[in-house]
Amino acid sequence: MALCGCGRDSITADRRRFLTWAALGGGAALLGAGAPGRAWGAAKANYFLLNCIDYRLTAATTRYMGQRGLTGDYDQLILAGASIGVVTDRQPDWAATFWQTLDLARQLHGVSHLIVLEHRDCGAYALVLGEDFAKHPAAETRIHAEMTGKLAGLLRQRHPKISFEAQLMALDGTVERLSAA
Ligand SMILES: [Zn+2]
Numbered sequence: 001m002a003l004c005g006c007g008r009d010s011i012t013a014d015r016r017r018f019l020t021w022a023a024l025g026g027g028a029a030l031l032g033a034g035a036p037g038r039a040w041g042a043a044k045a046n047y048f049l050l051n052c053i054d055y056r057l058t059a060a061t062t063r064y065m066g067q068r069g070l071t072g073d074y075d076q077l078i079l080a081g082a083s084i085g086v087v088t089d090r091q092p093d094w095a096a097t098f099w100q101t102l103d104l105a106r107q108l109h110g111v112s113h114l115i116v117l118e119h120r121d122c123g124a125y126a127l128v129l130g131e132d133f134a135k136h137p138a139a140e141t142r143i144h145a146e147m148t149g150k151l152a153g154l155l156r157q158r159h160p161k162i163s164f165e166a167q168l169m170a171l172d173g174t175v176e177r178l179s180a181a
Contacts, residue, residue, distance in 0.1 A: 045109040047074035048102055048162075051117040052082045052124060060173035061117060074115070075105040081124025083116050083144070083151040083166070088128050099158065106159070114155060114162055118144045118178065119169040144168050145178045 047070055051061050065071060079085040079094055086098045105111045121134040125143065133140035148166035155164055166178040 043109050045073050045075050045105070045111055047113050047115055048105050048111040049074045049076040049115045049117060050082050050086070050098065051076070051078055052085075052119055052122055053078050053080045054119060054122065056171060057119050057169055057173070060169065063173065064117070064169070064175055075101075075109060075111055077101050081122060081128065082118050083147040084122075084125055084128050087147055087150040087154070090128060102159070102162075106162070112162055114164050116148050116151060116164070116166045117169060117175075118148060118166065119171070121171055141168060141176075141178070148178050 049061075049065065051057075065074060077098060079098060081088070085091060085094045087095070102111070102114070120137070120140060125147075126132050126134075129143070133143055145166070152164045152166070155162060167175050168178050169175045
């Protein structure tokens with residue numbers, strides 16, 4: 001039975017799109033093996049942005065990247081909680097998605113710098129840690145520094161050549177840099 005009521009054609013189209021994507025990834029891997037450090041084709045982006053799904057900060061996130069002059073120079077993965085979505089044991093599929101996507105971005109576009117953009121009053125943090133940090137800004141900053149620090153450690157093991165930075169956005173869109181805990 002079709003899940004979406006849109007029938008077999010749609011499933012076939014989805015499968016075709018997946019195969020195209022897989023072929024692209026496979027091609028990039030082969031090219032990468034022959035030409036280390038080269039991005040696939042002419043496409044090039046230096047940055048990879050990981051940020052949270054929170055709808056309140058979608059526009060502010062795009063604005064922030066633009067203010068840094070990075071428009072058109074970054075790939076982006078949106079994952080609930082940003083770093084905690086990757087480092088928590090509760091969502092191993094999310095971590096796998098993050099690492100696979102980062103690998104692909106590196107192969108396709110040659111990304112060499114990871115920006116993790118956390119935010120205050122994050123529901124994913126409250127959900128995973130069972131604690132609402134929004135009322136305690138100093139503790140909130142510390143816990144974001146701790147989680148992004150864990151992610152930085154994992155990145156060093158997996159991709160020592162990719163540089164790392166962590167930022168924390170307030171609900172008014174202002175951003176402060178996090179230092180590793
Ligand atoms: Zn969030």
